[in-house]
Amino acid sequence: PKITLTTEKTAVRKDTSDLRALSSIKFTPVQNEHLLSHRNVTLLASSSRQRETTAQKGRIIRSSAATMATQADFDRIDNYARISTTTKTSTRRKCNRVVPMExxxxxxxxxxxxxxxxxxxxxxxxxxxxxxxxxxxxxxxxxxxxxxxxxxxxxxxxxxxxxxxxxxxxxxxxxxxxxxxxxxxxxxxxxxxxxxxxxxxxxxxxPWSAFLTDAMSPAFPIPTKLDPSFLGRIAGVxxxxxxxxxxxxxxxxxxxxxxxxxxxxxxxxxxxxxxxxxxxxxxxxxxxxxxxxxxxxxxxxxxxxxxxxxxxxxxxx
Known part of the structure; x- marks a missing residue:
């Protein structure tokens, strides 16, 4: 896949079949967290198939100015496709129970x-x-x-x-x-x-053994560090x-x-x-x-x- 890092000032691109190859790339630290938001830092795993646009038979499930997930993405990686779509960040700190826990x-x-x-x-x-x-x-x-x-x-x-x-x-x-x-x-x-x-x-x-092998891989922290406000938060939990x-x-x-x-x-x-x-x-x-x-x-x-x-x-x- 093609791994692309984009900030407001720089773009680094490297073709690799393994995320571990990213460890050799030198990145300039960004001090402002908003520059490392999901909107400005995007990891894209691209296949030969191009993403379809909204005009192509309306197959877009959700979309935003930054990135979107298509039905083909959901067919390929199921729930993980939702990671590539800009998320809602509304707070629930003032919410209460409105339906019973059944x-x-x-x-x-x-x-x-x-x-x-x-x-x-x-x-x-x-x-x-x-x-x-x-x-x-x-x-x-x-x-x-x-x-x-x-x-x-x-x-x-x-x-x-x-x-x-x-x-x-x-x-x-x-x-x-x-x-x-x-x-x-x-x-x-x-x-x-x-x-x-x-x-x-x-x-x-x-399956847990397979999951731990991936989750505890030296490569796993890389995308969470590149995108702390999105992937970093999910991985933290x-x-x-x-x-x-x-x-x-x-x-x-x-x-x-x-x-x-x-x-x-x-x-x-x-x-x-x-x-x-x-x-x-x-x-x-x-x-x-x-x-x-x-x-x-x-x-x-x-x-x-x-x-x-x-x-x-x-x-x-």
Whole structure:
């Protein structure tokens, strides 16, 4: 792919098949953060296919003056395509809960969380929340990091009202970083059902191992440093979530060695703090039946979504 760095004064371009090659490029530091915004610093992975314009049959999903994602982008890398579209940054610091929290999936990432988000959307729960929701509102990144620091580092306080500010418009939640607040969520929303998606532990470890290899690559910090106000903020939440989830390990090998242990501990913890009448231990292979029965929803006529998160992550990275 072609990697392009653009600021208001300079442009550096290098053709490379590996992001690691960027480490040899000398960049002049920019002092003003606005010059490193998503609008002025853009990483483009270009293929031989040219992007279609709005005039080309209206296939643009969202657009801005800076950059846009096409349907072809979504077909290629799914949710990651949203990273290339200028995001909304409206604050939710003064928001409150406007819809009830009905369902909580406290599963770790890569335990079918994207499939569950899409299934809950099909079941018409208001705005199911997933890590990819950050791509649409960067302010969420800042607010989640503040909550994580309050809980794990004792820097400030946090409570139910803080979660309601962030997620007051969402009727369902899955994926990180919400799993970091599993016990609080189960306690604060006693009417919410809890769906624990169970995977074969080896099947879960395989995509996580692949993810850690990419996420802990020496090349991974490069785009976050080039674009701190956008990619840097999203990665900051992801890194914090993975660090608290794994509980240590500063090498790929050390992190991978802890995967099975952390999976077993987390699932045992969820079972210990969730009243049995609220808990559904669920497999994606079970399809709509158990889920619709628990949630008192009619059975959809479309197939249950099964998303290949490993392939999506590899393409996204």
């Amino acid at each position: 369902i909580f999936c406290p599963c770790y990432s890569r335990a079918g969380t994207l499939s569950m988000r899409k299934a809950l959307d099909i079941l018409e729960f208001p705005k199911p929340y997933h890590f990819s929701s950050f791509y649409d509102n960067l302010q969420n990144c800042d607010m989640w990091l503040q909550l994580a620091k309050a809980k794990f580092e004792g820097k400030g306080t946090y409570g139910k009202e803080d979660i309601d500010k962030l997620l007051g418009h969402c009727g369902a939640v899955t994926d990180m970083p919400r799993h970091l607040f599993t016990e609080e969520t189960i306690e604060w929303y006693p009417e919410a059902k809890v769906v624990l998606v169970e995977l074969n532990i080896d099947s879960w470890c395989r 992801g890194i914090a979530g993975v660090d608290k989830q794994i509980g240590g390990g500063n090498t790929v090998a050390a992190a991978k060695a802890r995967l099975k242990e952390m999976y077993r501990k987390h699932y045992a913890f969820v079972r210990s703090v969730t009243p049995k009448e609220r808990l559904l231990e669920y497999s994606l292979a079970d399809g709509w039946g158990p889920l619709c029965e628990l949630l008192s929803k009619p059975m959809p006529t479309v197939p249950f979504p099964h998303e290949n998160e490993t392939a999506r992550d590899k393409k996204g990275f």
